[in-house]
Amino acid sequence: MANSFENLRxxxxxxxxxxRSLLKSLLHAFGIKQVYEAEDGDTAYSVLCDxxxxxVLTDLSMAKADGIDFTKRVRTDLESPNAYVPIIMVxxxxxxxxxEAARDAGVTEFIAKPITAQNLMLRLAEIVxxxxxxxxxxxxxxxxxxxxxxxxxxxxxxxAEDRDSEVEVR
Amino acid sequence: xxxxxxxxxxxxxxxxxxPMAEGKIAVDFLAAMKASETAQRGxxxxxxxxxxxxxxxxxxxxxxxxxALKFDTQAVYDQAHEIRGLAATVGLExxxxxxxxxxxxxxxxxxxxxxxxxxxxxxxxxxxxxxxNAKDDATCLGRQVAAELSALVxxxxxx
Numbered sequence: 329m330a331n332s333f334e335n336l337r338x339x340x341x342x343x344x345x346x347x348r349s350l351l352k353s354l355l356h357a358f359g360i361k362q363v364y365e366a367e368d369g370d371t372a373y374s375v376l377c378d379x380x381x382x383x384v385l386t387d388l389s390m391a392k393a394d395g396i397d398f399t400k401r402v403r404t405d406l407e408s409p410n411a412y413v414p415i416i417m418v419x420x421x422x423x424x425x426x427x428e429a430a431r432d433a434g435v436t437e438f439i440a441k442p443i444t445a446q447n448l449m450l451r452l453a454e455i456v457x458x459x460x461x462x463x464x465x466x467x468x469x470x471x472x473x474x475x476x477x478x479x480x481x482x483x484x485x486x487x488a489e490d491r492d493s494e495v496e497v498r
Numbered sequence: 499x500x501x502x503x504x505x506x507x508x509x510x511x512x513x514x515x516x517p518m519a520e521g522k523i524a525v526d527f528l529a530a531m532k533a534s535e536t537a538q539r540g541x542x543x544x545x546x547x548x549x550x551x552x553x554x555x556x557x558x559x560x561x562x563x564x565x566a567l568k569f570d571t572q573a574v575y576d577q578a579h580e581i582r583g584l585a586a587t588v589g590l591e592x593x594x595x596x597x598x599x600x601x602x603x604x605x606x607x608x609x610x611x612x613x614x615x616x617x618x619x620x621x622x623x624x625x626x627x628x629x630x631n632a633k634d635d636a637t638c639l640g641r642q643v644a645a646e647l648s649a650l651v652x653x654x655x656x657x
Contacts, residue, residue, distance in 0.1 A: 333519060333527035344580060346554045350547055350587070357539040359530050382518050389579065412515040420583035422598060423605045442586035442594060445540020453531035456524050459517060462510040472509070 337362040337379060341372040341386035341398060342418070347443070351385055351418065354448055369393030373401055377409050383455065388419035388430055395419070396433045403434040403469050411469065412462060414455040418443060434470025436460070544587060551588045555581055559593075559627050566623045571614050574623075575604045581626060592629035595644040596622055603651040610655070618654055622647055 338355050340363060342348035352363045364379050366372035370393045372386065384402075386395040393401075395417055403411050417430050420441040427438065437451045460471040519527050530536050558580045565573035578597040585594035600622040607614050625643050 333523045333530065336519065336523075336527070344583065346547075346551050346584060350544070350551070353543045353547070354540050357543045358536055410516070414518050420579055420598070420601075423602055425609070426605075441583040442591075444587070445537050445544065449531045449536060449540065453528055456517075456519050456527055456531075459512045461512055462515060464508040464510065466506055 334359050334361050336360050336383070337364065337381040339364045339366065339372060339375055339379065339381035339384045339386075341366045341369065341384065341390070341395065343367045343387060343390040347387070347418075347441075350443065351448075354443075354445060355385075357445075358449065358452070369395065369398030369401070372398050373405075376402065376413070377407075380409050381413065383414040383416065383452070385416050385418050386435075388417055388421050388426060395435075396430055399430070399433040399435050399470075414459075416451050416455070418448075431473055432468065434468070436471050548588045551584055552590070555585050555588065555590060555593070555630060558584070559630055562623055562626065566616075566619050569616050569619070571604055571608075571619070574619055575601055578604075578622075578626070585630070590630050592632075592641060592644055593626045595641070596625045596629060596647055599644060599648045599651055600626070603655070606651075606655055612655060615654060618651065621650070 338360050340348055340351045340355070342351060342365075345367075348365055348367065352365060355363045364375050364381060366375050368390045369386075372384070373393075375381075376384070386398060388395040399415050399417070402408050402413060402415065405411075414436040415434070416437045416439060417435040418439045418441060419427075419430070421427065421430075422440060430438070436455055439447055439451050462470060463472050517524070558577050562574060562577035562581065565577055578600045581597035582594050582601060585591070585597065600619065603618060603622070604614060606612075625647060629643065
């Protein structure tokens with residue numbers, strides 16, 4: 329981990345050169361100086377192994393290996409350098425099946441395009457301020473997918489841990 | 499780490515894996531991500547790229563029109579997807595919204611095995627082009643067109 333937030337390392341995975349360049353410039357403007365780039369999931373995985381970024385922004389659709397394949401590989405590959413790395417999916421896909429597939433691959437947060445400085449900053453703050461527990465089961469490894477916060481909910485609870493865990497909705 | 503034996507689920511708590519940032523780094527990072535100055539710098543970055551990205555969107559619209567002429571639905575989807583991702587970032591909100599509607603139509607029709615209607619594609623492509631060239635893209639006219647096209651898509655898919 330870096331000893332100053334300016335030394336945090338980011339990886340931007342995006343096949344559209346304009347969006348990739350925009351995301352990189354936004355991160356620089358936010359004060360993050362080390363931003364690595366990749367235009368597909370396979371290249372991104374190599375960069376992840378070499379550079380060990382502290383967080384990842386990835387597109388969903390890419391020609392060679394897409395954001396879902398990449399996320400699954402990061403989360404489940406036995407040789408993954410950091411299966412817990414925060415992965416923010418920046419996507420124009422609003423079709424429910426695609427979003428659910430990305431969530432089930434283990435992404436940490438979503439940002440729907442169009443990208444704005446504010447929504448990127450919000451998501452980056454979110455992954456530091458409110459990290460989520462990870463869940464490991466037969467068919468999933470990744471951040472806890474339950475996002476519902478019901479302030480006045482007193483039960484019934486699905487699991488004993490639910491009493492103590494904060495569950496959010498957005 | 500807790501283990502739910504019944505469902506074979508292991509919960510790994512947030513203090514059981516390495517954080518992205520902690521201590522002073524996390525505090526400084528959060529302060530920066532919540533600062534209005536940071537947001538202002540971000541908006542300036544987008545403003546500086548507005549012309550380049552707008553030109554790129556116009557290029558995707560040209561490619562979209564060519565794909566629609568050939569009724570190459572995959573290429574239509576691909577170009578519309580690029581447009582919906584970039585257009586609204588530079589203020590072409592109606593174009594982005596109509597492109598999003600076109601993507602949803604192709605995606606849903608493909609998944610349901612419904613025949614894709616070239617007329618629906620052509621209406622969307624024409625509207626995306628008009629909206630991108632209109633001076634009043636952000637006005638209610640563009641939103642009205644997007645809403646009516648969305649209603650058309652819903653009607654077609656319902657049939």
